[in-house]
Amino acid sequence: MPGQLLSPPDDVATGDRTEVKYRRYHPTGSCSYVNQSQAFRLSGRDFQRQYFHIYSHRLQAMRARLERQLAQSHPQARVISLSELSGHKQQEVTLIGTLYKHQELKPNILQDLSEDNGLLPPPVHTKYISPEDDLILEDNLQRIRLRGSHINVARLVTGVVCAVWGTEKESGKLEVNDIVFPSGVAAVPRPIPEHTSYVVFVSGLELADPQGASLSAFQLAVDWIIGEAGEMDEQKDNAQIQRVIIAGNSLDESTKDRAEMAKAKYLTKDVAASSIDAIKQLDDFLVQLAGSVDVDIMPGAFDPANQTLPQQPLHKCLFPATNVYSTLHCVTNPYQFELEGTECLGLSGQITDDIIRNSELDSPLDVMESLLRWSHLAPTSPDTLGCFPYAKNDPFILEKSPHVMFSGNQNLFESRVVDVNGSPVHLLSIPRFKTSHSVVAMNLKSLTFEEIHFDASLTCPWLK
Secondary structure, three states: OOOEEOOOOOOOOOOOOOOOOEEOOOOOOOOOEEEOOHHHOOOOOOOOOOOHHHHHHHHHHHHHHHHHHHHHHOOOOOEEOHHHHHHHOOOEEEEEEEEEEEOOOOOOHHHHHHHHOOOOOOOOOOOOOOOOOEEEEEOOOOEEEEEOOOOOHHHOOOOOEEEEEEEEOOOOOEEEEEEEOOOOEOOOOOOOOOOOOEEEEEEOOOEOOOOOHHHHHHHHHHHHHHOOOOOHHHHHHHOOEEEEEEEOOOEOHHHHOHHHHOOOHHHHOOOOOOHHHHHHHHHHHHHHHHOOOEEEEEOOOOOOOOOOEOEOOOOHHHOOOHHHOOOEEEOOEOEEEEEOOEEEEEEOOHHHHHHHHOOOOOOHHHHHHHHHHHOEOOOOOOOOOOEOOOOOOOOOEOOEOOOEEEEEEEOOOEEEEEEEOOEEEEEEEEEEHHHHOEEEEEEOOOOEEEEEEOOOOOOOHHHO
């Protein structure tokens, strides 16, 4: 029965079992939940516009925030536009603009042309940075190159809006003495829940192979979540799991069938897509979870969703068995929600990975901390990461800090607490389940995290 958990056998030697059921605990009948991702839902799909509009709105919105901030932190600062800089030679001035990072190793159309013409393509890099990279500050009309020891080129990326305080030299470059990023509004005080409850995070299932080793491990994880595995004390704790968040890449990259999609349609009319079996596997897992707990599934880079940000929810028709449950929630990427008064903001990993490729940052936690300090979720969009060409707004601007921020499909489980705008923010890196065979449980009361590993090769004593 949904919402109930079974106990393990009382006598391991004989396998005798006393059925003891634990109901999932809801202090007020249901767990308080609000989906706050409306800004990431698309009302239209017009891709005919240019990206000037989103850059212009980003700069305009951040400029107002920076001017208010500078008035308090740098009251002596004189903010001018780039077009006025010629009248202030050798004077300290403050400029507000968008950073553009010139990178020699950044992929470009010439690489595609070289491949088309049979020429030797440039080597593939895991990072597109080099010591020759430099930063350029742009506004709506002009640009200027930046230099100086106060800017760390390697840790910054294209698309970040900032204020720089410095002096233009005869070389035509701005010698930067200080750099300021727009700070958002501090997170609202978090109410401490009266009772203990949990959220389970998992990402990178990457389903494809019916005989894959991760299938058995994830089935064990599902059994653990819904209370059909684990010791009695564990099942008592698991009865307090309120939600499962699947943070992208539920399907494997191989299911995208790029080679098949490139063929003529008459050659593939009788070929079944490999993603069909993977979707059925995913539906089988989801129906088990949804019968016992709320499940939020985010799209990722490998999933059957639009590839530009923000990714729209997976269609529920993909999950015919699970679709009958109201506990299945297909959500966007990025995903913002409030649970028991705790505000959470999640990514499926593309933004994190793109910034790691284009900077010296290696840790997902460092990337998320930088995003919060830059007050922007996806600064490299649309330069190196595709996004929808918004005309009237930039939904990736962070208006306030969350209590918890997570990124899925990472190599390792990591967590950290950072101070952003005077408020603590808990950062969480969720490992790929395909390689780690682990999920992360978050205690909503204490905001502590625990990684739980599942080894399907181990047999329970009562199953011997």
